[in-house]
Amino acid sequence: NRQILERVNKAMPFLIYDRDPYMVITENGRLVWMIDGYTTANSYPYSATLSELGNYIRNSVKVTIDAYNGTVSFYIADSTDPLINAYSRIFPGVFKPVSLMPTDLRSHIRYPQALFTIQAKVYSLYHMTDPQVFYNKEDLWKIPESFSEGATETMMPYYTIMKLAEVGKTEEFILMVPLSPAKKENMIAWLAARCDEPNYGKMLVFDFPKQNLVYGPEQIESRINQDPEISKTLTLWNQGGSRVIWGSLLVIPVEQSLIYVQPLYIAAQSGGVPELKRVIVSYGNSIAMEETLEKSLNTIFGKTFEPLAQEASSQPVPNNSSDVKSLISEAGHQFESAQEELKRGNWAGYGNAMQKVEQLLKDLGNKIK
Known part of the structure; x- marks a missing residue:
């Protein structure tokens, strides 16, 4: 059977398989599919039931x-896991320890989005440790919604490369999702699962101060729609047989602040390949929509880094304007490369380019602290 999900289901039908298999390239150039498998049960004591799982x-x-x-x-x-240990004894030799997986494949293991989404939803309730607060559900959280294809839907966790504040010494591959209060749209925290060894599977939550307003994804998208120039442009593009497609909103933590990046595409109503039309960047109270990421970053940050006027008696003031412009230019170049890979259907190339964009934006954030 050449359909990989059908193949594994026939081989081991008592496991549940992730719907998002991904392909990796080994050191010797072979193509290998990787799929996450789950053991499930419906009779675990004192545990809430989640739909069909x-x-x-x-x-x-x-x-x-x-x-x-x-x-x-x-x-x-x-x-x-007692279930997989039982299956391993029933079918000796079928299940091997993950330590026997080739090193070049182990380096591509990632924390599964499906499981992380379930854990984020559960944590949104059980992060409350005070019995009174928990009983009244005074601090209930939720995964925010995002606007896509003309409708709102729950925001999907996404993979990124970043240096985790206070716990990470170098950049690492993580899976993250923002969290908002249940009845509000601001961001209250973001949850991350680490994907690199030796910290694979460890989860971290970063809380934002409740006394400070941190815009959430829904608020950012509302501000985008309320911007007169952006709203006027979107209304025009949604006419004449074309439609606007909102790309995934990317929330990038940079030290003590956040940068939001969202691409906009245009496609014909009758179909066809979507074309990248604009890139929206939001930082603080500023929003910019330009033809490229580089131009949007320049619109927001460009004037911030003009050389400071110096008096004759003053000490020379360090000027990192050229560094900032270089970072903005490279981020724009990588973003355009990502869109080209997306058009070709090269998801691996698209992911690599977007990871470079995120890292460049983090470097930019460090420059503007």
Whole structure:
């Protein structure tokens, strides 16, 4: 069977498989599919039931499929799970320890979005540790909604590369999602799952001070729609047989602040390949919509870094204007490269380019502190 999800389901039908398999390239150039496998149950004591998954779920298995010969390998990723240990004894030799997975494949293991979304929803309630607050649900959180394809939908967690404040010494691959109060739209925290060894699977939450207003994704998109120039342009583009497609809103933590980046595409009502038309950047109270990311960043940050006037008696003032312009230019170049990869359907290339964009924006944020 050449359909990889059907293939693994026939091999091990008692596991639940992630709907988002991804392909990696090994050191010797072979293509290998990787799929996350879950053990589930519906009779775990004192546990809430989640739709069709029951009330117990573990990402206990990592599956690899060689794209050339179809070889399927099952690796135990969570040796503390009693279910996968039982299956391993029932089918001796089928499940191997994840330590036996080739190193070049292990480096591509990522924390699954589906499981992380479930955990984020559960944490939105159970982060409350005070019994009275928990009973009254006074501090209930939610995953914010985002505008896409003419409708609002729950924001999906996304992968990014960043240096975690206070706990990380270098940049690392993480999965993150912002969180908002249940009845408000501002951002109250963001949750992250680490994907790199030796910290794989460790989760962190970064709380924002409640006394300070931090714009959430819904508020940013509302501010975008309320901007007179942007609103006028979008209304014009949505006429004459074309439609505006909102790209994924990217929330990028930079030290003690956030940068929001959202691409806008235009496509014909009858179909066709969407074309990148504008890039919106929001930072603080400023919003810019320009043809490229570079121009949007320049609109917001350009005037901030003009050389400071110096009096004859004053000490020379360091000027990092050229560094900032270089970072803005490179970020714009990488963003355009990402869009080209997206048009070609090269998701790996698109992801790599967007990761570079995020890192450049973080470097830019460090320059403007």
